[in-house]
Every structure is written in C-alpha cells, then in structure tokens.
Amino acid sequence: MSSLLPSTLRAIRHRHPTFTSIHRHTRYTHSTSTAKHTAQPDPIEWLPLPRSVSPRKALMLLSLPIPPKHWPSHLEMASPLLASASAQLKGKGIAVNAIYDGIGTQPTFEKEESYEARVFWPDGHSRVYDKLDSRILSSDSLLSDLEYTSKSLDVMDSEGKGVREILVCTHGSRDCRCSDRGDPLVDALREEIVRRGVEEKVKVREIAHVGGHKYAANIILLPSLDMLSNLTLEHAPSIISHVLSPTPPTQSKLWAHWRGRYGLTEEEQAQVWERINPDNDKTAVRQGTPAGGIEREEVELKFKTFEGELKVVRAKVGSNLLDVGKENDLPSLEGVCGGNLECATCHLYLPSSPSSGSAPISEPTEEEDDMLGYALGYRDGESRLGCQIPVTKELGEWCKNGGVIGLPRF
Numbered sequence: 210m211s212s213l214l215p216s217t218l219r220a221i222r223h224r225h226p227t228f229t230s231i232h233r234h235t236r237y238t239h240s241t242s243t244a245k246h247t248a249q250p251d252p253i254e255w256l257p258l259p260r261s262v263s264p265r266k267a268l269m270l271l272s273l274p275i276p277p278k279h280w281p282s283h284l285e286m287a288s289p290l291l292a293s294a295s296a297q298l299k300g301k302g303i304a305v306n307a308i309y310d311g312i313g314t315q316p317t318f319e320k321e322e323s324y325e326a327r328v329f330w331p332d333g334h335s336r337v338y339d340k341l342d343s344r345i346l347s348s349d350s351l352l353s354d355l356e357y358t359s360k361s362l363d364v365m366d367s368e369g370k371g372v373r374e375i376l377v378c379t380h381g382s383r384d385c386r387c388s389d390r391g392d393p394l395v396d397a398l399r400e401e402i403v404r405r406g407v408e409e410k411v412k413v414r415e416i417a418h419v420g421g422h423k424y425a426a427n428i429i430l431l432p433s434l435d436m437l438s439n440l441t442l443e444h445a446p447s448i449i450s451h452v453l454s455p456t457p458p459t460q461s462k463l464w465a466h467w468r469g470r471y472g473l474t475e476e477e478q479a480q481v482w483e484r485i486n487p488d489n490d491k492t493a494v495r496q497g498t499p500a501g502g503i504e505r506e507e508v509e510l511k512f513k514t515f516e517g518e519l520k521v522v523r524a525k526v527g528s529n530l531l532d533v534g535k536e537n538d539l540p541s542l543e544g545v546c547g548g549n550l551e552c553a554t555c556h557l558y559l560p561s562s563p564s565s566g567s568a569p570i571s572e573p574t575e576e577e578d579d580m581l582g583y584a585l586g587y588r589d590g591e592s593r594l595g596c597q598i599p600v601t602k603e604l605g606e607w608c609k610n611g612g613v614i615g616l617p618r619f
C-alpha cells in the first residue's frame with residue numbers, strides 16, 4: 210500500500226485528536242489480510258465484514274446544502290422530502306440517501322425542499338434530476354426512469370472514464386465512530402487528491418448513515434457502488450489508486466475491505482465476492498441466512514399492523530421475523546442494514562398475550578438493546594428487532610394460542 214506523507218499524517222492527526230488515539234492502536238484483523246499487531250491494547254476491534262449490503266437495485270443520492278455537522282441522527286425526521294423519497298422508492302427497490310458535496314452552509318432544512326438528485330445502477334447507468342421536489346418525486350417520468358434494471362453486475366466503463374466519487378460516511382450524530390473515523394479519512398483523501406493533481410478526476414463527498422457503524426470508516430465508490438469498510442486515513446492513497454484504476458483482486462489488498470455492492474441481490478453480491486476472493490466462506494454473505502436447498506418446516510404466525518389489520522402468514526422455521534416480513538410484504542419492516550444490528554428499521558412488538566403469555570423468545574443481547582434505543586415508537590418490554598428473532602415452532606404455538614406480533618407505525 211502506498212502511504213501518506215508523514216507531514217500529511219501528522220497534520221491530519223493534529224486536526225482530529227480523537228482519531229489519533231484510535232489510530233495509534235489500530236490492528237488489522239481481516240481474515241484475508243495479514244495481521245499487524247501493536248504492543249498497545251486495541252480500542253477498535255475490526256470485525257469480519259458481511260460481504261453483502263442490503264439488496265436494492267439502485268441508489269439515489271440527494272445533495273443537501275446542509276453540512277454533516279448539522280445533520281440530526283435520523284435525517285428523515287428533519288427532511289420530509291428524504292422521508293417521502295425513501296418510503297416511495299423502497300417499493301421500487303431503490304435505496305435513498307443524502308450527501309454533502311461541500312456546497313452550502315445552511316444549518317437547517319427549508320420548508321420547500323428541492324435538491325439535486327442522482328440515481329446510480331451497478332452497471333454504470335445513472336440519471337440526474339437538477340431539482341427534485343415532492344412534485345417531481347411522484348411524476349410519471351421519474352417513476353418510469355426508475356424502472357430501469359441493471360444489465361450487468363459490473364460497471365462497464367471501468368477504465369477511468371468520467372469523474373469517480375468517494376462517499377465517506379461522516380454521520381457522527383448517528384454514531385460517533387462514523388465521524389471519528391470518517392472525518393480524518395475525508396481530509397486524507399482530499400489531500401492525496403491535491404498531491405496527485407487529480408482534482409478533476411476524483412471527488413470526495415460526505416454521505417449520511419450507510420449502516421454498519423461498527424465497520425467505520427465506511428465508504429461507497431461511484432460509479433461502481435462498491436462499499437468498502439474498516440478503513441483508516443492511511444488507506445487514502447490506496448483508495449485513490451483504486452478508483453482511478455481498479456486493480457484485479459490479487460493485486461490490491463483493498464479488496465479485503467469490500468463489504469458489498471449496492472444495486473445487487475444477495476446472490477449477485479455472493480457471485481462478485483466469489484470473483485474477488487475465490488477462497489471465501491460463502492456462508493458469510495448474510496448473517497442468519499440458512500444454507501440453500503434444505504426444506505424447512507413451516508409455522509403460522511400472526512401479525513397486526515399499526516392500523517389494526519390482522520395478517521396471518523406462513524413462516525419457515527429457522528428464518529427470522531424480518532425475513533418473514535419481507536417475504537410477505539408486511540408494512541413497516543424495512544431492514545435497511547440487512548440484519549446487521551445497525552438500523553432498528555426491523556422494529557416490532559412482541560407483547561404478552563392474555564391467553565398464551567409472554568412470547569417464547571430469548572432476552573435481547575446488549576447490541577440489540579443498544580439499537581432498540583433508535584426504534585421509533587419504542588415500548589418497554591415489547592419492542593424487539595425482527596432480524597434478531599428466529600422463527601421457531603414455539604413461536605408458532607404461541608401465535609396459535611393467541612399471541613400476535615405487532616407492527617409499528619413507521
């Protein structure tokens with residue numbers, strides 16, 4: 210890996226004292242890279258990456274004029290346009306997120322929102338809307354544009370045509386790890402770009418919560434839509450080289466940081482990962498996904514929507530309640546982070562029932578408990594995260610005897 214100039218490194222560490230203390234103790238523990246140990250304790254434990262991001266077919270980015278330091282932890286609560294775009298396009302399989310490209314200093318959202326919006330598909334296809342507002346969001350022309358489906362798993366023009374972008378998650382109000390590790394990386398990338406004189410070829414922007422705070426620093430590359438994680442500022446030179454001229458997996462250690470690719474299904478991401486790292490453990494693609502081909506027993510589960518509608522569905526034993534929600538199109542179960550305990554958008558309620566008592570489920574782990582703090586409409590003793598609740602025969606029995614799983618409003 211090429212390295213940052215020592216003076217650059219010193220200057221960035223000086224500007225980000227939090228990062229200095231973290232970085233000094235950094236140890237790399239990717240299964241695919243050689244471990245480097247220090248004599249110091251490790252405040253960061255690099256976690257194995259899931260190699261699959263939440264499956265969507267494209268990514269829409271709204272350019273906000275508000276710097277990330279003013280972003281609240283849940284942007285959708287402050288931006289009705291972002292909230293409607295996320296809700297409306299979810300059904301079309303489009304993920305929506307916000308970025309800041311350094312233009313604008315507004316501290317708050319305006320009443321009449323209108324932002325530049327760009328949509329990227331993993332084969333390099335893209336669309337730009339100069340001023341996306343609520344009217345354009347529901348226009349037939351935009352909805353028909355978004356019907357596009359990628360023709361390939363990879364960007365076709367991979368040989369350096371067009372501007373490359375690096376989107377770094379610095380959403381510190383959502384989780385301080387994202388700004389503690391993302392901010393210095395932004396600085397290091399920008400300085401490296403200037404040092405190489407490639408300002409016209411590579412741009413660095415900041416992006417809101419991408420899921421997986423524990424893997425920070427997280428970045429998304431455009432136009433490939435690859436997500437890379439577990440990064441530090443010292444990866445800046447390798448990242449710039451990578452986006453300017455993508456290298457085959459065998460020639461770049463950066464591929465060990467590949468976490469997944471937006472716009473692809475889990476199976477397609479598994480294919481990409483197999484090409485990147487043929488020796489990979491294919492079962493690591495998604496936590497909780499059982500091996501294929503095994504016929505599993507089914508049980509009947511009862512859900513009640515926030516509006517009171519009862520939904521009775523068949524569910525495979527061994528899957529989880531988020532999977533069941535998605536398979537049956539149950540409202541309000543989004544699962545943005547793909548079951549990685551990073552979003553709380555799979556929140557639901559498991560209240561005690563007068564006829565069948567408490568739901569037969571284990572206590573939440575500390576991690577689930579932490580994430581439940583972000584659940585909208587949290588109810589003590591009832592709120593749980595669907596991605597963490599396995600479907601069991603006992604849960605089927607509980608529903609049979611009167612237990613009903615509640616769905617939240619959002």
Ligand code: FES
Pocket residue numbers: 531543544545546547548549550551552553554555580594595596597
């Ligand atoms: S899907 Fe994100 S926490 Fe459950």
